[in-house]
Amino acid sequence: MDGAARTVTICRTRILDNHSNAYGAGFFSVGYDALSPTTFYRVAFERNVQTSATQFAGGAYVQGVPFTIRESSFLFNEAAGFTGLFLGPEATGTIENSTFYGNVARTGLGAAMSVGTTAAVTIASSTIANNTSTAAFAGGIHVGSTNALTLRNVFVPWNISRQVAGSDVIEFPASRPSGGGAEPAAVPTNLHFVDPLLSAPAWNGGATRTAAIAATSPARDAGTAAGAPAIDQRSLPRDGAPDIGAYEMGSDLIFADGFASGDLSAWPAVETDGGDLAGASTDVLAPTSPGLQGVVNDTHSLFVVDSAPTDENRYRARFYFDPSGFDPGEAQGHFRARIFIAFEENPTRRLAAIVLKRQGGAYSLMGRVRLDGGAQADTTFVPITAGPHVLEIDWRRASGPDALDGSFQMWIDGSVAATLSALDDSVSAVDFARLGALSLKGGAAGTLHWDEFESRRTTYIGP
Numbered sequence: 001m002d003g004a005a006r007t008v009t010i011c012r013t014r015i016l017d018n019h020s021n022a023y024g025a026g027f028f029s030v031g032y033d034a035l036s037p038t039t040f041y042r043v044a045f046e047r048n049v050q051t052s053a054t055q056f057a058g059g060a061y062v063q064g065v066p067f068t069i070r071e072s073s074f075l076f077n078e079a080a081g082f083t084g085l086f087l088g089p090e091a092t093g094t095i096e097n098s099t100f101y102g103n104v105a106r107t108g109l110g111a112a113m114s115v116g117t118t119a120a121v122t123i124a125s126s127t128i129a130n131n132t133s134t135a136a137f138a139g140g141i142h143v144g145s146t147n148a149l150t151l152r153n154v155f156v157p158w159n160i161s162r163q164v165a166g167s168d169v170i171e172f173p174a175s176r177p178s179g180g181g182a183e184p185a186a187v188p189t190n191l192h193f194v195d196p197l198l199s200a201p202a203w204n205g206g207a208t209r210t211a212a213i214a215a216t217s218p219a220r221d222a223g224t225a226a227g228a229p230a231i232d233q234r235s236l237p238r239d240g241a242p243d244i245g246a247y248e249m250g251s252d253l254i255f256a257d258g259f260a261s262g263d264l265s266a267w268p269a270v271e272t273d274g275g276d277l278a279g280a281s282t283d284v285l286a287p288t289s290p291g292l293q294g295v296v297n298d299t300h301s302l303f304v305v306d307s308a309p310t311d312e313n314r315y316r317a318r319f320y321f322d323p324s325g326f327d328p329g330e331a332q333g334h335f336r337a338r339i340f341i342a343f344e345e346n347p348t349r350r351l352a353a354i355v356l357k358r359q360g361g362a363y364s365l366m367g368r369v370r371l372d373g374g375a376q377a378d379t380t381f382v383p384i385t386a387g388p389h390v391l392e393i394d395w396r397r398a399s400g401p402d403a404l405d406g407s408f409q410m411w412i413d414g415s416v417a418a419t420l421s422a423l424d425d426s427v428s429a430v431d432f433a434r435l436g437a438l439s440l441k442g443g444a445a446g447t448l449h450w451d452e453f454e455s456r457r458t459t460y461i462g463p
Contacts, residue, residue, distance in 0.1 A: 110142030155245030203313030206234025303436030329443025345431035379418035
């Protein structure tokens with residue numbers, strides 16, 4: 001895009017595997033006044049390739065306009081010429097909560113990005129790591145001679161350049177000398193020349209992939225709260241002492257309620273069917289108390305809603321459960337009901353479920369995952385006794401269409417009971433979940449009990 005004034009806004013989009021022998025394999029925009037702002041919000045530029053040694057930007061080229069880049073990622077883009085992101089002359093704006101990782105520049109300029117002459121750029125709470133320039137410029141950010149660049153809480157580790165020229169933001173593995181690279185506008189809350197203890201980009205929650213830090217990373221709690229965004233790249237809250245970079249380690253917890261209040265006040269939404277679902281009056285799942293009780297006397301679903309998830313690409317949930325007083329309707333040939341479902345919100349789409357079965361008076365559990373084409377992948381039914389159990393699931397979204405790296409695991413009483421792997425389930429992320437008596441059929445009756453619900457993003461919860 002170039003020439004006439006226009007506004008460009010791209011949201012929640014993946015731009016990947018494009019090729020160009022000119023400017024911007026993934027995106028190209030040129031304007032010359034403030035009437036042509038460009039905004040990238042939750043946009044992923046991945047594996048785009050620019051093939052001309054004399055042109056710019058494997059990922060995106062933005063020149064001469066105000067710009068904003070937030071909660072976005074530039075991953076594994078390659079330029080035979082220069083840079084992953086080119087911010088050309090007179091481009092002014094902010095990059096915030098974004099990740100630049102694994103980009104390669106073959107001829108020159110910063111492998112992650114180049115900030116052109118007279119451009120004014122502020123980069124805040126972002127991660128710029130493991131980018132490589134095979135020519136005479138920065139592995140991280142190349143800076144034009146008269147540019148204004150401000151960095152705040154920026155993580156710049158392990159970018160590689162064959163040699164250094166100009167005023168570059170660069171980094172080298174600890175085994176190689178730096179060659180004298182400089183960091184403009186350096187302040188203590190930017191971090192480079194360290195072992196980052198940083199993972200490769202992955203689905204860690206949110207709309208774009210992030211590079212997670214370890215608990216012992218030097219970026220942990222090392223940022224300054226002044227001017228730091230309230231959230232990280234995944235739209236998750238930052239601590240009072242924010243981490244440096246796009247990823248805030250924070251708490252792995254999404255939501256938890258042990259029903260200790262004796263009511264459902266902790267849950268943002270409930271369906272009680274006139275009071276059939278309520279806090280239990282007695283302790284039925286020792287040692288926890290008092291729990292949740294559902295009295296099934298018709299086909300109306302009873303449930304509480306965990307609405308705390310936000311675009312979760314990995315979602316774990318654990319709860320205590322006792323099915324012993326429940327019949328899904330065996331006399332009418334109905335043997336199944338769902339006791340947990342994880343959903344995408346818009347459009348509403350079931351992503352994962354736990355199915356309870358009773359046949360001949362014997363109980364069993366099955367895990368179910370929705371695949372991209374609409375089909376379902378099911379575990380086998382795992383027999384359980386009539387009595388209290390602890391159930392946990394770990395659902396993972398595939399990293400891309402046909403990547404076949406989605407997965408699902410189910411634990412019963414602390415042991416892995418079923419596993420699904422190589423799943424094609426990249427389309428949707430978890431936005432909310434329901435716990436209760438769901439998808440009931442004619443003849444369903446009896447009493448179910450739940451307790452100690454907890455959801456997390458990555459770590460095992462356990463009994």
